[in-house]
Amino acid sequence: MDALLGTGPRRARGCLGAAGPTSSGRAARTPAAPWARFSAWLECVCVVTFDLELGQALELVYPNDFRLTDKEKSSICYLSFPDSHSGCLGDTQFSFRMRQCGGQRSPWHADDRHYNSRAPVALQREPAHYFGYVYFRQVKDSSVKRGYFQKSLVLVSRLPFVRLFQALLSLIAPEYFDKLAPCLEAVCSEIDQWPAPAPGQTLNLPVMGVVVQVRIPSRVDKSESSPPKQFDQENLLPAPVVLASVHELDLFRCFRPVLTHMQTLWELMLLGEPLLVLAPSPDVSSEMVLALTSCLQPLRFCCDFRPYFTIHDSEFKEFTTRTQAPPNVVLGVTNPFFIKTLQHWPHILRVGEPKMSGQAPGDLPKQVKLKKPSRLKTLDTKPGLYTAYTAHLHRDKALLKRLLKGVQKKRPSDVQSALLRRHLLELTQSFIIPLEHYMASLMPLQKSITPWKTPPQIQPFSQDDFLRSLEHAGPQLTCILKGDWLGLYRRFFKSPHFDGWYRQRHKEMALKLEALHLEAICEANIETWMKDKSEVEVVDLVLKLREKLVRAQGHQLPVKEATLQRAQLYIETVIGSLPKDLQAVLCPP
Template sequence: MDALWGAAPRPPPPGLDSSESPGSTPTAARRLRRPPLPWARFSSWLECVCVVAFDLELGQALELVYPYDCRLTEKEKTSICYLSFPDSYSGCLGDTQFSFRMRQSGGQRSPRSMDDDDGYNKGAPVTLQRETAHLFGYVYFRQVKDSAVKRGYFQKSLVLVSRLPYVNLFQSLLNLIAPEYFEKLVPCLEAVCNEIDQWPPPVPGQTLNLPVMGVVIQVRIPSRVDKLESSPVKQFNQENLLPAPLVLSSVNELDLFRCFQPVLIHIQLLWELMLLGEPLVVMAPSPTISSEMVLALTSCLTPLKFCCDYRPYFTIHDSEFKEYTTRTQAPPNVVLGVTNPFFIKTLQHWPHILRIGELKMSGLYTSYKTYLHKDKTLIKRLLKGIQRKRPSEVQSALIRRHLLELTQSFIIPLEHYMASLMPLQRAVTPWKTPPQIRPFRQDDFLKTLEHAGPQLTCVLKGDWLGLYRRFFKSPNFDGWYRQRHREMTQKLEALHLEVICEANILTWVKDKSEVEIVDLVLKLREKLIQAQAHQLPVKEETLRRVALYIDTVIGSLPDDLQTVLRHP
């Protein structure tokens, strides 16, 4: 039995009701008894809201963090200060919106934060999962002349800090609250945060009504089981929502056509650079343009997750500045958005530089040669759309569909090969460790392409084999493979639990020693805890049957052992 399912059992997870046995599942009633932590709903959307102001003596200074008990490290506070102001070269007068992304620098998450036990990451597309090591900042910056200020200008940023890559939702939210905040200041911000704390949590697949400042934002949270195509949000409960809601077509999608219009002829080349995780710097005249372009580029691979680092807006004050600008080693796998002309010289050794926003200087500087031939039909359709003044959202939909089909054509053969590595269902038996997933052999995969390659779904010709070989060396392949392997392992574990439930456990117990039976109880308990902790794809009915099995097996033991096992 020792070799049955590996490691010794872990203690039950914290939060298990003391009246529950570790082998049982918490009922809905028991879960309801646990009061939500303060700001728990708020934290399912945002980490905090920050206000950054310009101080004549200190420079950028963090004026306010709300909720007040939010635990940001000093390093994070400094980063937020620098990343929340456009570079002085940008000359942004009036109101400016942009985004940034930064590493979380140690420190604990606030205890009130909802972790992924809420099931969000399990149901969300991999491209929209909550980040664990990074924070996003959504910025609304205002710079206007003000004679009452020594410097002659009012300069302040309102920043939403979140782990969710919901750029469209949070920038729309800022559009509503920032102008009001700049007029009414802190009381207005507290009221808004309290409203957000009443929002339902983001649940993949649900369309939510999110009230704030007399407006209802209506948005659908994408799910990983969605059909991948652009479709507008279906409005609902209209009769109960007065005035009419602000309906967002997406939580995260940008206007791809507007972003890519200066570089339409390079779209396919840029897609390959993103697929291969190549180092790329985007040089733009403002953080708005740099951040939108970086986010548009990293979204090119949907539904494949971009697994490299990316910084929609990066400054010379960033803690990674030396790491990214050193010439002693090759540039890291990162996409940087910059606005300071200083970077033109500092990053000139980077292999791919995209300059946008200045007509005379716009262009892509690279020696990269594409593996695939250019799709001239897409460019022709987009150029014809410009001539006919086709709406930007229609042009964006064309680009998005083209990139989606390109990515799917590339990834489907990998998915098929990966599925072939899964052990057969009949190989999973109740009293043995589940069989291993067979190793991914690159040469074996490449041999499958002749009959099951991308040419079945994509008209593009070119060196697909060369592209796959290069892809295997990228962080994107590593990230995709780890994710798929984890999902397949969980599926095997779930299948193992179901097979155990179908077995005649009492027959097995009859000729076993007490030690073996106790070992079985502990192993089953561990399996149950694992199913709950890792949210294995197991039906509630299966979990109930495993808990019943545990009780049945314990009931076959002497009273003293029963007491020990029921009250560990």
Template sequence: MDALSRAGPRRARDHLGAQCTGARAPAVPWARFSAWLECVCVVTFDLELGQALEAASGTRSSASASVSVEDRGAPGLPTTGSMTAGPPCPCRQVKDSSVKRGYFQKSLVLVSRLPFVRLFQALLGLIAPEYFDKLAPCLEAVCSEIDQWPAPVPGRTLNLPVVGVVLQVHIPSRADKPESTSLKHCGHENLVPAPLVLSSVHELDLFRCFQPVLTHVQTLWELMLLGEPLLVLAPSPAVSSEMVLALTRCLQPLRFCCDYRPYFTIHDSEFKEFATRTQAPPNVVLGVTNPFLIKTLQHWPHILRIGEPKMSGGLPKQVKLKKPSRLKTLDTKPGLYTTYTAHLHRDKALLTRLLRGLRRGRPADALTALLRGHLLELTQSFVVPLEHYMAGLMPLQESITPWKTPPQMRPFHQDDFLRGLQRAGPQLTCVPKGDWLGLYRRFFKSPHFDGWYRQRRREMAHKLEALHLEAVCEADIKTWMKDKSEVEVVDLVLKLREKLVRAQSHQLPVKEEMLQRAQLHIETAIGSLPKDLQAVLCPP
């Protein structure tokens, strides 16, 4: 590493590229690097300005002033057109009498569009000590190493060398089951040193995150399901970031549709908006570490205060459920401060199994799998009746005819859905009992229902469009054209071309065979038109 650092970034890249057998440098500079990261940033804390970008390496280094790393403690799920930095940033704090605060504070930040929290945690754990020891030349060499990594193709298991260590990871795909880890071990007998195998690139250690709040996991799950504003006050940015991310992941496979800030400070541009008392807090999960924010944000309806990890009788000490009236400022004790009453009864058997497993020394992955399985069952039990009801809103397939506009979906009537729950609701199959109807009623008013409904309606509209295209492709177009005018034939050609474009851009779930039939229909229809119209529709 020292030799590479002294050699400079260009020679380091050449040297590392030569070590990759059979690998050739991509034509586009930093193409492989950009498949994983946007850039690696160094952020300095200023007492008056807050976080200040000091340096950046990688694909965005030439335009690093436009990369916002402010108040981003960990990566979240990727969203179009935005970047998130992650994960909890390694920070070095050194005494410095020349600084007003008395300390010089600097952080290392990864900026990526990928939600690979576990991988980035491991990566930062390796490169941060090297950087704080060797500074800038180290970052250039690390970026050069990452620029030699293979692309993160879903379904593949990869070996990723960095600073003398090989990380072995499995890139998740849609075929992976949500409750399982999908690592398929590569042969690594010839690798020296042996690889560090990560069980997942994106899944958090939920049990470790939720240890102090196990007794309130279902209540927190409900608060997340309903999109309630929640303030998380933690002892460090790392704990704050991991807790916020764990909360947003506990709804899987339901997409989390609200805003969330793993690490938020008073220097954030939206601080005033969140602190105002003239309107209700927005639907956001906010992670903070500054105790003074308790006083400023104590009007928030739900506040989770987490202290330093403590054990009692060999088990993690659980935070208590407390009323907001007991909320104080700097000496606030750990607890969940809320007036919210959970709709579902606590699953005491799950808590017993988790604590018994911890006492007996069961592996952390096993306890996380148990907790994740419980949360997955809760979410799936809640969503399945909604999915069944939505499926019933689809028109019958026999009502779809080739030469008419496809029928529309029927609207979602909440009262009809709730009436159906009495005979086919989650209370019949799910372990936790309680007021499921009341939970659904509140869910209908949340951003998550709106997000879920919009997504499902869009998917079903695409399905209807695909079924209509299949009906057209299977029809006898020559018979249809016998009594049709040129205008009607041209209109059909234009509509089929539009559908083909949408289908080929993966917006419609249509088989390749149907796409070929649609193209033949287009050619047949154009061939029936006069030469001048053919020239217009098929220019040379």
């Protein structure tokens, strides 16, 4: 019979205050606590200031019972201010991503499963990292000893909604810098009234007298979904601010100086190669890194990435050691010191100031040149992509012409970005579709799944068989780009992205197989099966059916509601056939 069925509490509302004492864990939360809705969007809000004695210091964390470790506090402080080389005057917005160091997570993280099961893989909640969304202000102020007012407002979240949180900060931060604590407390209370992010739904999010309207993407969306449709307008005064996307950046603006190298950069991302991005400021650095890591959608980006990274980071030694190969990470930095420290890295992208001066209106910005790593000199290195890597596929010259024509015709940046995004999406899909088709062929036939036997296994992935299949079912069917596709697949097999893609697909197929097996059992005649079975075998069936039912009800198995109801009926039928003493054990009062 063993072969028959193969197999948060929330924080209490607190007052605004300074960061509390360090704790290795998070504050305990109960499901009914008032901050439950706030936690669905944000972990906490931090204010970082410059202290003459301490340097960057955490002024407050809100809600004040949210516990950050010393390491996390230190990381937030250093990552929330531009490096001294950046010289950012005025207001600057940027993002960072840091490792969560809090040890055991609180039970509220269990909520992730329901959201993640419906969200696109690129928008799922981060299990072990925090995103920081920063609004930094540096202005002259004679009342301050150093002569400058320097402060950052930081939203800490596990959701990669960069567009939404930047828009939110642009509303909150200017007001906060004027009115300070009471304003922030009111905003957090408003966020605590928001509905939870629900994939596939358009939500109205009121904050500071404005209604921000967003649509949370769903994994069943078509590749190019339209902006959220406005609704309930008569009940929304003033009219809502409609965000076209919660996460998509202006790709064209980010990639303008590197358009001629898009093919090479896409391949480096696909292969999970270590890449250092050296930019003049944290906003340019973080946008370039986030744009690069979004190139592979709908594939999940399985490597580490840091949109903004400093020499003070606790992981600095880990990333800069020369005793082993560079880690699979995309690192965004502004300090030229990294050029010296990471000269052994195979790929370094140096981008300059995003200036348009000295250019005719119809020109693209000066494109960074492709240079050999040996040309990487000292701290005054010129903009360029320093790599010995040669792209496997040829450059798409037609795309470059279309984008250049768009610049000449003053085509809006969002239209240019849509062209670029569609090109990258089609390129990734052309690469991944043959892998999907081959993987599907490894699934056992449905007719081979019988109720009372262990389901057959998924066949192993053979790289040689897959490469042979490309002759008649390769990317050439959907993509016009020529080049060494086979060579690209061979390198991809060694990358973290193949491993991540394969594990995810294999897991989905195994769950599908389990669901089909459950359906086969529910369609079989249970009374006939029970006739010659011992009590031990019948009890075993009950226990294993129950286990499957729990998994299915927890959204882990892709089964229909009718199947769940039949499985429940089966369990009741089987228990009813057993002696009263066993029934009492299996169904205690």
